[in-house]
Amino acid sequence: MSLTARAIFSSRVTQGWLEGQDFAPQGSGHSSSPCPTFQRILTAFQLLGLLGSMKGMTSNSVASECVLKMYEEGEINIINKTELTQFEAHFVSGNDQTQACNVANFAAVGEDSPLQRAEWIKFVGAFTNLENRANQVYKAVKDNYMCLTKFAEAKEKAFKPIVAWMEYYNGIWSFTKETYKLKYVEDAGGENVDGSINKITYNISNPDDIEELHAILCTIDILIDETYTSDPVGYTQATFLQNINIEDESCFGFVTNQSLWRYDKRIQNLTTLEDWFDGAVSQPQLVLADLIEILFPSGNYNTTYFRNIAKGEGVISIGPNMCDRNISTAMDPIIPACR
Structure with missing residues (x-):
């Protein structure tokens, strides 16, 4: 069975996604049921437009204004980590834990350059059928980064x-x-x-x-x-x-x-x-x-x-x-x- 097919089935069964600090988009038609773990993936979710369909999280210790607002208003709930196996894709930001078959390692922090770290949004986009949006976001980020670099090059001459x-x-x-x-x-x-x-x-x-x-x-x-x-x-x-x-x-x-x-x-x-x-x-x-x-x-x-x-x-x-x-x-x- 293809990833997309398995993911759609999982989405129908769970009626949502889980993010691993953790969050779960609800009733989504995207390709998987992501469960990104830790702080490092929330902004990627927001840039891809996935935040509005979150279902739950395992901790409210997040540095995201809008996730905190959703939690405060009851739009997302705290979910026990033992429930993670029901989700198709569980995003984590480290490989030091047991890798279940539904784990996808969001390893942006292991990259050697700022732009390589940012490019991992494409990885999330691939799991959520949002490749075009991910490419669009990364291009905007990269173009601006390179523009700023050229500006700095002119400054450093003095x-x-x-x-x-x-x-x-x-x-x-x-x-x-x-x-x-x-x-x-x-x-x-x-x-x-x-x-x-x-x-x-x-x-x-x-x-x-x-x-x-x-x-x-x-x-x-x-x-x-x-x-x-x-x-x-x-x-x-x-x-x-x-x-x-x-x-x-x-x-x-x-x-x-x-x-x-x-x-x-x-x-x-x-x-x-x-x-x-x-x-x-x-x-x-x-x-x-x-x-x-x-x-x-x-x-x-x-x-x-x-x-x-x-x-x-x-x-x-x-x-x-x-x-x-x-x-x-x-x-x-x-x-x-x-x-």
């Missing part, structure tokens, strides 16, 4: 800021080596600090490590702090400086020039569930536009995912009251001007 992505855990600072993040910096017209680093991790209790880390930080123009925190609202520049354990930060250009950033600007219910892990995957053009503004400030662009803690910028708490569009229609990708 100055190429040095950027570092760092995180702190259990007394140790480390520099990020994730390829897609380094690619973002390059495409935004910046230079990654990684090429000048002899090692990745630095223990703040080791004087030699502190001295070496201090020397590196003095070469950085822009720092992106990725440190996990259970209290994003309370995470400020003072928190960063305390974690760095260096008394003299006078040579830190990113402090003097107030360019210390975090990508937890959009969170749900003031928790650590960041839209960075969903919207930023499907709409990398917004991340790139943010980074161009960070590297080459114009003063007339509001960042989507990044907040400047050096200037005391706070978070935006995502709630159902922020859903201001018709959820039965496909959401168009946001296209920043190639200013």
Whole structure:
């Protein structure tokens, strides 16, 4: 039996889809009964116009205004994970779990470039008979991303800021080596600090490590702090400086020039569930536009995912009251001007 035939049969039996954080479009005539797991696929669903037919979810911890609104109004319900086997396709975002026959791995986060991550919307489109819409969305995203890249190329001729992505855990600072993040910096017209680093991790209790880390930080123009925190609202520049354990930060250009950033600007219910892990995957053009503004400030662009803690910028708490569009229609990708 073909996938389409099995999917239609499943749709008739279940009268819906399940998304694996989880959500289920109801009474749909599309080819499968998807059950995308985790935060990383919600925006793809909205861009494809699948949100209005969702039936249920296994958790209300989502960074989507309209999903939260549907849940609040009773349009979708919490569904037990033991019910997942009745659905034709169960989308997951990792391959570290037992792979049932109905599991489809949405592996966007494993890709090495921002556009490769975004292109996984085509994978979702193939499972839902929405290939044309998926191709249309990806083309719009890619075209805008490339346009922004060309704009950044013109900017970098005069100055190429040095950027570092760092995180702190259990007394140790480390520099990020994730390829897609380094690619973002390059495409935004910046230079990654990684090429000048002899090692990745630095223990703040080791004087030699502190001295070496201090020397590196003095070469950085822009720092992106990725440190996990259970209290994003309370995470400020003072928190960063305390974690760095260096008394003299006078040579830190990113402090003097107030360019210390975090990508937890959009969170749900003031928790650590960041839209960075969903919207930023499907709409990398917004991340790139943010980074161009960070590297080459114009003063007339509001960042989507990044907040400047050096200037005391706070978070935006995502709630159902922020859903201001018709959820039965496909959401168009946001296209920043190639200013």
